[in-house]
Amino acid sequence: MGEHRFKVLWDREAENLLRRRGNYTLEKIHEEFDRDPTKEAMTVDPNSNLFVTPVANRRYSVVWRMLPDQQVARVSAVVPTRFVQEEVGTLKERVQSIVLLETCGRVTLTP
Amino acid sequence: MAGNSVHILFVHGVGQHSPLSSLLRAYQSLRSDLRSPEAPIVWEDPIPDWRLADFDDLGPPPFLKLVPRYPGKQLGPDNVYLYEANYSALAGVIRANQPLDITRLFVGFDLAVNVARERLRKEIRKEKRAAAELSKHAEIGMHVQKLADVLVAATVPILGIPSLIFRNYTSSWVAIFTRFFEDIATFAMDKNGEQLISQHVDRTVRNIVDSNRFLRAKPEDPGDTFVIAAHSLGTIVTHNFLLRHWSSGGPVVPRKLLTYGSPIGLVCWVWRFLDFPRLKFNAAADQATGDEYFCWTPEPAPKAPLAPIEWINVINHLDPIASAFPIQDISLAMPAGEIQRSLLNKTLTHHYIKTGIAFSLGSAHTNYFDDRQGFVDILGRLAGLVPDAPPRPASREPSVHWQQMRSDLLLMRWVLWACGLVAIGVYFGWLSSLYGAPVPWLLVGLYVWPPATIAVLAFFQKLIFGGPTKRTRPKTLKQLRWADWWAFPYRLRQIATVGNSESSVAARRANAIAKLSGLFLAFVPTIIAMALPVLWWRFVRRQGAGLGWFVMDHPGKAFVLAGAFMVYTMAFAGSEFARHWRNLLCVLTAERKGDGGQANPGS
Numbered sequence: 207m208g209e210h211r212f213k214v215l216w217d218r219e220a221e222n223l224l225r226r227r228g229n230y231t232l233e234k235i236h237e238e239f240d241r242d243p244t245k246e247a248m249t250v251d252p253n254s255n256l257f258v259t260p261v262a263n264r265r266y267s268v269v270w271r272m273l274p275d276q277q278v279a280r281v282s283a284v285v286p287t288r289f290v291q292e293e294v295g296t297l298k299e300r301v302q303s304i305v306l307l308e309t310c311g312r313v314t315l316t317p
Numbered sequence: 318m319a320g321n322s323v324h325i326l327f328v329h330g331v332g333q334h335s336p337l338s339s340l341l342r343a344y345q346s347l348r349s350d351l352r353s354p355e356a357p358i359v360w361e362d363p364i365p366d367w368r369l370a371d372f373d374d375l376g377p378p379p380f381l382k383l384v385p386r387y388p389g390k391q392l393g394p395d396n397v398y399l400y401e402a403n404y405s406a407l408a409g410v411i412r413a414n415q416p417l418d419i420t421r422l423f424v425g426f427d428l429a430v431n432v433a434r435e436r437l438r439k440e441i442r443k444e445k446r447a448a449a450e451l452s453k454h455a456e457i458g459m460h461v462q463k464l465a466d467v468l469v470a471a472t473v474p475i476l477g478i479p480s481l482i483f484r485n486y487t488s489s490w491v492a493i494f495t496r497f498f499e500d501i502a503t504f505a506m507d508k509n510g511e512q513l514i515s516q517h518v519d520r521t522v523r524n525i526v527d528s529n530r531f532l533r534a535k536p537e538d539p540g541d542t543f544v545i546a547a548h549s550l551g552t553i554v555t556h557n558f559l560l561r562h563w564s565s566g567g568p569v570v571p572r573k574l575l576t577y578g579s580p581i582g583l584v585c586w587v588w589r590f591l592d593f594p595r596l597k598f599n600a601a602a603d604q605a606t607g608d609e610y611f612c613w614t615p616e617p618a619p620k621a622p623l624a625p626i627e628w629i630n631v632i633n634h635l636d637p638i639a640s641a642f643p644i645q646d647i648s649l650a651m652p653a654g655e656i657q658r659s660l661l662n663k664t665l666t667h668h669y670i671k672t673g674i675a676f677s678l679g680s681a682h683t684n685y686f687d688d689r690q691g692f693v694d695i696l697g698r699l700a701g702l703v704p705d706a707p708p709r710p711a712s713r714e715p716s717v718h719w720q721q722m723r724s725d726l727l728l729m730r731w732v733l734w735a736c737g738l739v740a741i742g743v744y745f746g747w748l749s750s751l752y753g754a755p756v757p758w759l760l761v762g763l764y765v766w767p768p769a770t771i772a773v774l775a776f777f778q779k780l781i782f783g784g785p786t787k788r789t790r791p792k793t794l795k796q797l798r799w800a801d802w803w804a805f806p807y808r809l810r811q812i813a814t815v816g817n818s819e820s821s822v823a824a825r826r827a828n829a830i831a832k833l834s835g836l837f838l839a840f841v842p843t844i845i846a847m848a849l850p851v852l853w854w855r856f857v858r859r860q861g862a863g864l865g866w867f868v869m870d871h872p873g874k875a876f877v878l879a880g881a882f883m884v885y886t887m888a889f890a891g892s893e894f895a896r897h898w899r900n901l902l903c904v905l906t907a908e909r910k911g912d913g914g915q916a917n918p919g920s
Contacts (some may be wrong), residue, residue, distance in 0.1 A: 227359040236361060265365055286365035287391050288704065304387050 212277040214240050219313050220268075220281045234244075235261050239268050243279045248291050251298050256315065258301055264288045269305055269315065283313050285302060321532050323543045323701040324394040324525055324579045326378075326571075329405065330501035330549020330578065332493060337379055339516055340401035341544070344381055346686035347702065362701045363693070366391055374401045378402065378521045383529075383702065394542070394701040399532060402521040404514045404554070405478065411510045412499045419495050422474045422502055424782045427465040427775075428789050431797055431804045434458045440595050447906075453904075454596055461801050461903040467897065471732040471890040473843055494578070500550055508612040511517075511557075519560050526568040533568050544573040544699050549638055552579035557613075560648060561657070564619030570626070573699045577631040577685045577692065582640030585649060589615065591915065598649035610760075610788050617648035623659035627666075629699070631692055634671035634718065634730065635681040635725060637898060641667045641715070668695065669713035675725040676732075678895075699900070719906045726899035730892050734767055739886035741765070748850055751874065756919035757850030764846075767889040767896075774886065777842035779806035782835065847882050 216236070221223040238261045255272040267270040267289055270281045282303045289291050289297060328502045329339040342351075349357030358906060359365065369380035385396040437458060483740050503510035525531060527541065534540030555574070562569050589596040592611040602617035612911040628647075631638040644665050647651045657663040672687040673680055691710040697703035705779075741764045750757050764770065783806055785791040793813065797804035868875045 228364075230358055231360040262360075263363070265363060287387060288366065290392065290704070290706075300390050304390055307387055307390075 212243075212272075212276075212279050214243060214279045214281065215280045217283075217313075220283050220310055223308065224284050231262075235266060238262065239281070243268070243270060248289060248297065250301050256298070256301075258289050260288060267301075269301060275289070282315060283309060321539070322395060322398060322530065324398045324400065324531060324541055324878055325542060325544040325546060325700045326400045326402055326525065326680055328402045328511055328545060328551035328555050330547075330551045331497045332405070334405035336403055337374060337401065339403060339548075340379060340381065340399055341901045342686065343397055343401075343696070347697060350689060363689070364697060365395075365614065367397070367702055370396075373501075376400075377524050380530075389817075396530075397700050397702055399700075400490055400521070400525055400526075402518050402551075402554075404517050405516045407513060407517055408497075408500050408503050408510065408649045411503055411513060417499055417502055418835075419498055419783055420469075420778065420835070421466065421786070422498060423468045423472055424779055425786045426610075427462070427469050427789060427803075428777065428783060428786065428794070430458065430462045430465050430590050430731070431807065432608075432789055432793055434462060434593065435801070435804070437590075437596075449523075451595065454590065454905055455585070457901065458590055460897055460904060461590070463897040464894065464901070466775045466803065467771055467890055467894045469778045470771045471887070471894075473774050473778065473839060473886065482768075504550060506610070506612050511612055514554060515557060515561070518554055519561075522558070522569050531568065539910055540568065542573065542701070543568055543570040544575070546575040546696060546699070547579070548576075548685070549578045549580065552576040552581055553584055556581055560616045562797065563623050564621050564624075566621070566624050570624050572624075573627045573629075575629050575631070575696060575699055578633065578639045578682050579642070580637050580638045581630075581646055582642030583638070585642065585646040589649070592868060600650050607788070607887075608788065608861065609794060616648075616650060618715070618746040625659055625661050627661035627699075629666045629668055629695060631668045631670060632718070633681045633685055633688075634669075634713075635673065635675075635678050635722060637678065638662075638682050641669075667712070667715070668710075669702070669715055671713060671717040671718075671721075675728050678729065719902060723899055723902055723906075726895045726902070729897040730899065731823045733888045733892035733895060736771075737767065737885050737892060738765060738839060740881050740885035740888060744878055744885065745850060746849075747874070747878060747881070751871070752851075752854055754854065756854045760850050760853055762850070764885070767892045770886065770889045771893045773846070774842065776806050781808050781838050783810050802868060843871060843882070844887070847879070847887075898913075 223233060235316070243257075243259055245259060247257045250258055250269070255274065256269070257272065258267045258269050260267055261284075265288070266284055266286050268281055269283045269285065270279050272279055277283060280292040285304050285308045287304060289301065291297075305313050305315055327339045327343050344431075345351055349361045353361075365641045366386045367383045367385050369379075369381060370384040373380050373382075378400045384397070385391045385393060387397070432688070437451060437455050441448045441455060444451075491664050504514055505511070522543075531543075532538070532541045544553050555576070559570070559574070588611050589598055592606070593599060594606065598615065600617040630641065642665075643653075643907040644656050644660070647660075647665065670686040670688045670691045672686070677684070689710075693705060694710045698709065731761065735806040741761070745757055749757050778887070785794050791811075796809055797807055799805060799808050810891055821884070
């Protein structure tokens with residue numbers, strides 16, 4: 207993939223989650239994700255264009271939403287866990303609950 | 318998403334290991350890069366989805382408990398427990414109560430190899446059929462003999478008078494060297510040591526599986542997973558444990574086994590070579606020769622089918638201990654086919670890694686955790702901390718591994734030879750300048766060839782210390798041939814009858830006077846070698862100061878010269894070790910060329 211035609215926007219909460227793990231981690235994950243958000247991305251919820259992309263050798267997962275009208279990938283959260291491709295409903299439930307836990311309920315992932 | 322718990326027990330290798338050291342080293346390596354000189358940061362953590370939930374540093378055994386960051390919502394087991402079996406203090410006490418003389422240990426081993434070679438030679442002559450296979454073993458035996466010779470010679474500079482002179486600088490290194498071989502002897506030659514360590518490991522495992530943390534298998538539940546990760550001598554201890562418990566089954570038998578830096582291949586071959594006629598393993602009690610070198614009792618083949626185990630053996634580049642042992646070595650009493658059926662996927666997986674450069678010989682045996690992408694990842698997968706999704710980390714190509722080993726050993730041989738030449742050059746150069754004459758240089762030719770230096774040192778060590786032992790009786794020693802160079806000093810020593818009888822072997826006691834006089838005697842050949850240029854100079858000039866004058870008047874310079882000579886002998890010993898090790902690898906890798914170069918050193 208490499209080149210993509212959309213902008214990547216990081217929500218403040220996603221930035222804060224990463225910064226808690228240090229600016230070194232923040233920069234590395236930013237760099238990797240911004241280069242290609244769709245690399246090995248999994249669809250969490252096709253209706254709301256919700257995806258997760260594994261980064262940092264699959265140690266972290268970036269949860270993001272595609273806003274096709276604006277050509278923007280909006281990052282909602284980064285969580286230190288790995289997901290596997292499974293039934294979409296189960297994956298969505300898992301992603302949502304983990305993001306809720308990690309952000310202490312501040313990010314809900316509802317469209 | 319989650320399953321039951323995984324319990325992983327770390328069994329350390331030779332040397333001193335303070336309590337918790339194996340446990341914490343494994344844990345720290347799983348979470349950070351220990352090679353970094355800086356304190357770790359979160360980014361390095363390969364398992365950020367696991368958190369440390371408990372640390373019981375008392376035990377027994379002490380353990381760390383890791384739990385998923387998001388319980389019930391992420392991949393992997395419910396809990397991962399890390400334990401350690403630490404028999405280091407126990408082994409230290411055993412040896413403190415009965416210290417072993419390392420020089421005699423090496424000479425005794427060299428003598429035992431001589432006896433085994435002679436026995437094999439007679440067997441080959443007796444039987445024309447099957448002689449090809451035995452001849453191959455005889456060839457390997459010859460290389461092992463030469464390696465033993467180097468060890469015998471190396472004790473002069475490492476344990477002898479030079480080391481006493483430089484003890485302020487070498488004591489910790491000598492302690493490591495001594496402890497290394499003491500631990501091996503404790504488990505392989507001392508029945509008390511073997512039983513105490515075995516019981517310690519048995520108890521540690523029982524404490525794990527009997528604890529309320531461990532969920533045993535039930536008809537409807539496979540129960541918790543028990544894993545053992547063993548290093549170096551720990552793999553021999555674990556192998557021993559496995560053979561004693563495998564057939565009885567139950568939770569004590571690990572489902573997964575990770576061995577790294579394992580000498581199983583080397584030890585199994587040496588055991589068969591020294592203790593079994595024609596190298597045919599035989600567990601029948603009436604087949605014992607009575608002259609066994611090892612203290613181990615051969616275990617008969619189990620009758621019940623064995624629970625399958627996943628066994629991964631990791632071999633680091635230039636690790637002199639690690640062997641890619643054949644399946645047969647897993648149980649010498651069982652047919653290879655049956656052993657295969659007892660392994661998951663019918664395979665013993667050898668995984669080759671490379672953590673260092675061409676001169677990493679000294680660290681290759683202990684640097685497994687440095688391979689973060691390979692070894693640490695495999696460990697994480699076996700522990701359930703990392704999803705074990707294919708593909709697993711790729712192993713280096715075995716043929717490339719052994720080829721590079723051979724070329725690096727060749728390089729090491731030449732470099733160490735060069736280092737020895739520089740050291741002896743310094744010795745001669747300075748001596749000449751002190752005397753104001755280049756005459757000593759005329760003798761330098763005697764000192765430049767490592768095989769000659771090592772042969773002379775080993776010869777005198779054997780001559781001085783090579784009497785009969787508890788394992789090699791005078792009668793057995795007499796069977797050695799005069800014409801065999803490696804056996805010659807033992808036969809020569811027998812001419813002097815003192816200390817050669819059965820009763821004198823039994824009566825031999827280690828006391829300080831005997832030890833000191835032994836050290837002094839062993840150093841006499843080295844003193845002669847060091848003094849030869851001085852004596853030669855006096856002989857040519859027929860005047861001038863002698864050795865006594867030199868040492869008394871210039872103690873500082875004599876100290877530095879002794880240091881240069883010590884470096885010289887050690888470098889030459891290293892060069893010879895690399896040469897014989899390489900030659901041994903050449904024999905072992907040549908025998909399986911048709912097998913894609915997947916040689917089995919130690920097989």
